[in-house]
Amino acid sequence: MAKKTHKSPEQARDAILDAAEQIVVQVGPAGLRISAVAKKAGMAHPNIIHHFGSREGLLNSLANRMGERATHRITEAIKTAVDAPAQGKAAAMTQVLDTAYPGDEGRAAVWMHLSGAESSLKENMQQIVELSHQLRKTVSEDADLEHTNRLVMLVTLALVGEVVSGQGIKEALGFAEDNRAHFRAWLAEILLNLPDDQLSTSLDINHSIPQNHK
Amino acid sequence: MAKKTHKSPEQARDAILDAAEQIVVQVGPAGLRISAVAKKAGMAHPNIIHHFGSREGLLNSLANRMGERATHRITEAIKTAVDAPAQGKAAAMTQVLDTAYPGDEGRAAVWMHLSGAESSLKENMQQIVELSHQLRKTVSEDADLEHTNRLVMLVTLALVGEVVSGQGIKEALGFAEDNRAHFRAWLAEILLNLPDDQLSTSLDINHSIPQNHK
DNA sequence: ATCAGTATTTACAGAACTGTCAACAAGGTT
DNA sequence: AACCTTGTTGACAGTTCTGTAAATACTGAT
Structure with missing residues (x-):
């Protein structure tokens, strides 16, 4: 009845991914039903299998798209933080944390990761570490790369x-609603103000003397 | 054929929960099939429904049991850290982080939380904050409770x-296998050595002067 | 020992979902 | 205009899973 305007493969795939992303955010990857995606995208469900091969193929494609978008947002935010003047560093750093995982999208990304979806995490993380180290060097020039590694890990995990x-x-913990952003700003400022020598623990001393005597 | 020795309801429930926990750790809550639980527990699957009402009831019971066990472990670890002597603080603090979420069990707990399982998180967290504040006061007596709140939040999130x-x-990030525990030790020492005044940011100053002029 | 209660099981009903298949339709190409 | 490629669809097959129902077996109490 309704006109079935044939879309280009790219258009169709994008429309399907948009619908799937909305659903995954709500119910998680395990709860995603291709019939629900088809309904939201306004098409019949076999069309989705035609474009993505299978339900799992759809989930992998979605995970990749979300990962790439997030990486792009984060790297851009870090770049602007690198170029920010000294008095604007804290605000720019807060911006980095805010854009890293905006709202429910990040939640869905982690959820998909738990469910075993593929994503190009490794290359992305190394790029982020490099940029973060540039950012740290704009604050203290003698920043240690190993400390940057650990700080990035801490921030990422948090x-x-x-x-x-x-x-x-x-x-x-009884925090008010707006204190969530407040927490990120607090964390951003603490990270910037951490002196590099305070990140060297007694463990590093032990670690710098490996016991290689065989 | 095999003797069906009738267990007490408590024994049966425990056996089922044990089997379910092993499976949830592997495949996540969404992937839990009561037939698989029954097979691992050595019984027929309707018996599980008889004891837990439904599949969802089983998941909720499991989430509660895991949450209670984790809370118990964490609070005990913090208590010993409170009583630890000064030179043993760092090691005790590391122990707290290590026992918080041991391995795959914690992963499953978070996974179940994402999937909407109920758990008594609120009471547990407040208890943990109180103990953590006691621990901080053994290091610096003038520790601020608000800072403890934020630190607990940071550590928990991490x-x-x-x-x-x-x-x-x-x-x-290219960390070696054993560096995972190493990271926790590093984080523990940093947390203990953070001076309280370094946790006060410019935001707190702004925040203490609210703009209420309407 | 008999009986009541319930833990346990076998068989089954019902629902939901993924993926297949054949047919149809739209859009570009010759 | 004829045609071919492919996006699109309706109907269906097969599988898997949860929960039900009735029968059975164990255990403790009287």
């Missing part, structure tokens, strides 16, 4: 944790 | 992040 459980933990 | 994505991020 961000992952926040998008997963941030809401619940915030409520459990 | 731990959640680690159990969820720690493996992948570690690999992406």
Whole structure:
């Protein structure tokens, strides 16, 4: 009845991915039904299999698209933070944390990761570490790369944790609604003000004397 | 053929929960099939429904049991850290982080949380904050409770992040296998050595002067 | 020992979902 | 205009899973 205007493969795939992303954000990857995606995208469900091969193929494509978009947002935010003047560093750093995983999208990304979806995490993370190290060097020139590594890991883990459980933990700790952004700003400033020598622990001393005597 | 020795309801429930926990750790809550649980527990699947009402009831019971066990472990670890002597603080603090979410169990717990399972998070978190504040006061007596709140939030989020994505991020950053525990020790020492005044940011100053002129 | 209660099982009903197949339709190409 | 490629669809097959129902077996109490 309705006109079936044939879309180009790219258009069709994008429309399907848009619909799938909305659903995954709500119900998680395991709850995604291709019939629901088809309904939201306004088509019959075999069309989705035609474009993505299978339900799993759709989930992998979606995970990749979300990962690429997130990486692009994060790297752009870090770049602007690198170029920011000294008095604007804290705000720019906060911006980095804010754009890393905006809202429910990040939650869905982590969820998909748990469910085994593929994504090009490795290359992305190394790019992020490099940029972060540039950013740290704009604050203290003798910044240690190993410390940057660990700080990036800490921030990344905290961000992952926040998008997963941030809401619940915030409520459990009695934080007000707007304190979630406040927490990110607090974390950003602390990270910037951490002197590099404070990141060297006694463990590093032990670690710098490996016991290689065979 | 095999003797069907009738267990007490408690024994049966425990056996089922044990089997379910092993499976959830592997495949996540969405992938849990009560037939698989029954097979691992050595019984027929309707018996599980008889004891838990439904598949969802089983998942909720499991989430509660895991949450209670984790809370117990964490609070005990913090208590010993409170009583630890000064030179043993760092090691005790590391122990707290290590016992918080041991391995795959924590991953499953977060996964279940994402899938909407109920758990008594709120009461547990407040108890943990109180103990953590006691621990901080053994290091610096004038520790601010608000800072403890934020630190607990940071650590909790980082731990959640680690159990969820720690493996992948570690690999992406090129960390060796044993550096995962190393990261926790590093974080523990940093947390203990953070002076309280360094946790006060310019935001707190702004925040203490609210703009209420209407 | 008999009986009541319930833990346990076998068989089955019902629903939901993925993927297949054949047919149709739209859009560009010759 | 005829045609070919392919996006699109309706109907269907097959599988898998949850929950139900009735029968059975174990255990403790009287």
